[in-house]
Amino acid sequence: MTGEATRYRAAAPDSLRAVTLDAMVALYHRASGQTHVVASPVPEILEALHPDPLTLDALLAQLSGRFDIGDADVRALEARVEELVAAGLVEAL
Amino acid sequence: MSGTLLARIMRDPSQVEALDADGWTGLIAAARAEQMVGTLGHRLDGLPMPGAVSRILADARASAAQGRTAALWEAEMARRALAKIGAPVVLLKGTAYVAAGLEAGRGRSIGDLDILVPRDAIDGVEAALLSAGWEWVKPDPYDDAYYRRWMHELPPLIHRERDRMIDVHHTVLPLTAPITPDAAALVGDSEALPNGLRILAPMDMICHAAAHLIADGDLAGGMRNLWDIHCLIGEFGTDGLEARAAHHGLRAAVLRAARLAVDVYGTEIPDAWHRRNVADTLFKRRLLARDGWGRKTRKLTEQGFYVRSHLLRMPPKMLARHLWTKWRKGYRPVG
Amino acid sequence: MRHRFDVRIGPVGFRVGSDWRGPVAQLETLYRDYPRPEDGIPDFTVRLFAARPWRRVVRPSVMISGDYTIPDAAPLPLRLGLLAAEMGMNLQMALAQRRYLLLHASAAERDGRAVLMTGVSGAGKSTLAALLMARGWRLMGDEFALIDPETGLVHAFPRLISLKNQAVAVMEHALPDGRFGPPMPDTPKGDIRHLVPDARAVETMDRPASPALILFPTFGHEAAERPVLPSESFVRLTQASTNYLALAERGYDALTRLVTTVPARAIDYPDAQTAVAQVETLWEQTA
Structure with a gap:
């Protein structure tokens, strides 16, 4: 990566509703009116990225500290986070 | 005529007291056809009405609220996609009205996202949108060349996930139109919203709405566009409007739009602007041409306006070339 | 429009207008035991019409429209007018039902x-x-x-x-x-x-x-x-x-x-x- 690493910030928790369906969670995002059916670790990522934005490395460190993430790999995490950026649940700053 | 009825009720909601079942039915059909049923729902909120109507209008308000969410979200996603470019991004029309919390936005249906950017930023904007998931709607090279050379916008783009269109303008009338508003001033005098997106200055907003109603369009959706103008004048007044309109070459369009707004919705405008023009009657008749089934009536006036709209947008020789290319490809005008 | 039929199906009222008697006559027969829209005010309007005035009689073909429509709703021959009416009602529901x-x-x-x-x-x-x-x-x-x-x-x-x-x-x-x-x-x-x-x-x-x-x-x-x-x-x-x-x-x-x-x-x-x-x-x- 060149220059300053991108930081990411998630939508505020009060803009999200969550209903646990089974292993999946149905998230309703009030700002977009869209529903996302997601699995772990998406809810955890969203929680970690709010209110303060984090870089990918910092996010990975925080998730590994709190959860048992077997294949802690920054590339895999980046792919997940970029999906959330495309969905608008996370903003790249 | 239900177009006339819709205008009368928008102007004076208390007149719904006189409506019977067929009157209500025609009113709702006309409001839907003009894409004003959400606006009507807000205008009549709280008045006595039959239960069936009350439910229809509550649905219309809810639908408009969802449309507002979707429009604001589309603007937000465009803001994120364009943030790195650093160019001002000005929201236009419906999205601008709801983003700024204006009366014109209440219950309004909103279609595509329209944005205005400086002409020298257009290549950067295009590249940024393409890399953020927007795609060309038409892969047709003729249409593409046509848009780029002559229109006031990029060819329309659609987002591949959200299925919403964005129109990127660099001025507000086609480059071929005889009138060329001062696009640099529109951007330069625009005002920032808290999120960094921008809206036109009040008088420019009225000028643009009038240009859109009279010079740019075929008057489709005219009642709704005229309602926008009615609300904008009600909210911002008319101080400095005439001078600003003249600066953009839109004095005639703005004055006509204002006279029509008075005529149709009872807008308040300066006395000196009331001088009538014979063509006003034609415009008004065309605007209100809607029957109790929501159908357009007076087809002949409508065709006149169709040609007129093209003439305004393109010098005649260019129009002939454009239509010929369309016909050869099997295109037939609707109607 | 020349012919009109009103009906309520469950909580939803419809008004069907038609340039031809045929489809409306069939609707009247088949929906004869159904109620009319509440307060006489339908939720949705459907229109069955000829693309050109002469197409009402020459090779009559039914265009489907209404309060809500899609640009490429293909016309049907008049013998399928009942189907056109049903498709028109379904279209209103699919495009514009907001209560349920x-x-x-x-x-x-x-x-x-x-x-x-x-x-x-x-x-x-x-x-x-x-x-x-x-x-x-x-x-x-x-x-x-x-x-x-x-x-x-x-x-x-x-x-x-x-x-x-x-x-x-x-x-x-x-x-x-x-x-x-x-x-x-x-x-x-x-x-x-x-x-x-x-x-x-x-x-x-x-x-x-x-x-x-x-x-x-x-x-x-x-x-x-x-x-x-x-x-x-x-x-x-x-x-x-x-x-x-x-x-x-x-x-x-x-x-x-x-x-x-x-x-x-x-x-x-x-x-x-x-x-x-x-x-x-x-x-x-x-x-």
């Missing part, structure tokens, strides 16, 4: 509780609903089930049952005394014949039911069934709904509530009679 979460599903009720059957076209949901009706269930609808976001209850939408191809003969056999519409061969969707919902379905159409079982039937395999997890059910039902997004948070509330409180099963079936037996067995087990 609209599920593309058939529904039948017993003891105040409803089974919802959804699936792609050709999955047999109309036939299944019609056969259940023939076996004494109350038919709530063969095409759309309406979920009230406030209560979670299913509201009936018992329009004419649209039978296609082999299903026509199956139902003529199952209901020899049934009231059927005119046979319409060679439509864009194959051979079609409408079946009028029975008297009970019409008389009780204002009574909602509480959803008790969701089924995802698939035709053309040996009889089998499997449970469907709420998440799969949720995703499949959003795809089977034309207005989930438009209902915003109310749609989310209605659908999450439905899939987390009502059991769902996928069933494969080789023929309609087997499917009915499977549905009734599952009903005994789960509902």
